[in-house]
Amino acid sequence: MAMVCLTDFEEYAKEHLSKATWDYYAAGADECCTRDDNLLAYKRIRLRPRILRDVSVSDTRTTVQGTEISFPVGIAPTAFHCLAWHEGEMATARATEALNTCYITSTYSTCSVEEIVAAAPNGYRWFQLYVYRDRKLSEQIVHRVEALGYKALVLTVDVPYTGKRRNDIRNQFKLPPHLKVKNFDGVFQQETAGPEEYGIPANTLDPSISWKDVYWLQSITRLPIIIKGILTKEDAELAVEHGVQGIIVSNHGGRQLDGGPASIDALSEIVDTVQGRIEVYLDGGIRTGSDVLKALALGAKCVFIGRPAVWGLAYKGEEGVREVLQILNDEFRLSMALSGCRNVAEINRNLIQFSKL
Numbered sequence: 001m002a003m004v005c006l007t008d009f010e011e012y013a014k015e016h017l018s019k020a021t022w023d024y025y026a027a028g029a030d031e032c033c034t035r036d037d038n039l040l041a042y043k044r045i046r047l048r049p050r051i052l053r054d055v056s057v058s059d060t061r062t063t064v065q066g067t068e069i070s071f072p073v074g075i076a077p078t079a080f081h082c083l084a085w086h087e088g089e090m091a092t093a094r095a096t097e098a099l100n101t102c103y104i105t106s107t108y109s110t111c112s113v114e115e116i117v118a119a120a121p122n123g124y125r126w127f128q129l130y131v132y133r134d135r136k137l138s139e140q141i142v143h144r145v146e147a148l149g150y151k152a153l154v155l156t157v158d159v160p161y162t163g164k165r166r167n168d169i170r171n172q173f174k175l176p177p178h179l180k181v182k183n184f185d186g187v188f189q190q191e192t193a194g195p196e197e198y199g200i201p202a203n204t205l206d207p208s209i210s211w212k213d214v215y216w217l218q219s220i221t222r223l224p225i226i227i228k229g230i231l232t233k234e235d236a237e238l239a240v241e242h243g244v245q246g247i248i249v250s251n252h253g254g255r256q257l258d259g260g261p262a263s264i265d266a267l268s269e270i271v272d273t274v275q276g277r278i279e280v281y282l283d284g285g286i287r288t289g290s291d292v293l294k295a296l297a298l299g300a301k302c303v304f305i306g307r308p309a310v311w312g313l314a315y316k317g318e319e320g321v322r323e324v325l326q327i328l329n330d331e332f333r334l335s336m337a338l339s340g341c342r343n344v345a346e347i348n349r350n351l352i353q354f355s356k357l
């Protein structure tokens with residue numbers, strides 16, 4: 001089967017994954033308004049292409065946190081890759097290493113960070129962190145990933161509690177017994193009876209986290225800190241004031257607060273507030289190369305894909321993720337050329353038709 005666009009991978013994954021796994025990956029919170037709007041919002045944006053600009057050579061390279069990547073699309077942190085493919089996050093890591101882009105490993109990976117690094121020793125990686133009630137647990141994993149050569153910490157701030165994902169509740173979704181949250185083997189495994197979410201003891205994440213925990217995190221690491229889950233200019237300003245190195249504009253793929261903005265709709269006010277003081281990235285709803293172009297035109301330095309990576313895994317493991325990334329790269333290059341951009345530095349707000357927004 002020829003895979004032409006990311007939707008082909010979505011259809012394949014839907015057909016081949018178990019219903020419970022598909023539902024977990026696809027889930028949005030409540031009525032899924034924000035999840036769906038993440039995609040629709042790109043379709044409301046129109047481009048203003050420029051012509052006759054010699055686009056015979058095009059360069060998609062960019063940098064994130066000072067490191068060059070081959071194109072401005074990385075992999076967002078998503079949990080439980082072994083549900084989609086037996087080699088799980090190791091396959092994802094190999095694919096991103098091969099394509100020379102950034103892979104953000106989830107705290108809830110089903111391969112350990114050591115296994116991931118061994119699988120793709122030269123890959124460029126950031127680690128996504130949740131803050132636990134037991135700060136020692138968070139501190140230990142921070143020191144582990146630092147020693148392993150992870151280049152940044154991505155602090156997810158939009159999950160004080162897990163959003164209400166109706167199908168997961170109906171399916172009583174949980175990790176099957178042969179899979180584990182490998183980074184915390186023996187710690188997160190629910191061996192005794194008690195409330196749990198997805199097979200993980202409930203209440204491990206700390207809903208009391210606040211800006212002072214950013215200072216705490218800075219006190220235990222020298223890695224750059226990137227806050228994931230900011231949707232307003234007020235919080236963007238606070239992030240800058242707290243000395244973090246980046247922001248990921250994200251609504252967690254619409255899996256947390258339903259009724260919040262599409263991430264692309266929240267981007268401009270954040271970029272305007274940050275004024276280049278730190279890098280601003282975005283995830284949510286990126287499915288085509290022109291989505292990438294629009295996000296960059298509105299000021300994102302790089303975007304990240306969540307679900308499309310697990311669809312690629314479900315299709316053919318490492319090869320599937322490579323294909324997903326390659327298709328996005330090819331589409332992005334074409335969209336750039338068709339709008340008259342030869343390199344990412346030439347992408348700017350003039351490309352956006354604001355009267356139609």
Ligand SMILES: Cc1cc2nc3c(=O)[nH]c(=O)nc-3n(C[C@H](O)[C@H](O)[C@H](O)COP(=O)(O)O)c2cc1C
Nearest residue numbers: 025076077078079106156252253284285305306307
């Ligand atoms: C199945 C799934 C699991 C996720 N797990 C995590 C996670 O462990 N940590 C995190 O910060 N975000 C997690 N996210 C959110 C993603 O990082 C990202 O924000 C979102 O998927 C982007 O939207 P997209 O799927 O439309 O590309 C998850 C998303 C999905 C779909």
Ligand SMILES: CCCCCCC(=O)C(=O)O
Nearest residue numbers: 079108162197198200255
């Ligand atoms: C007990 C919390 C599990 C969160 C799993 C990963 C995640 O963020 C998701 O959106 O799913």
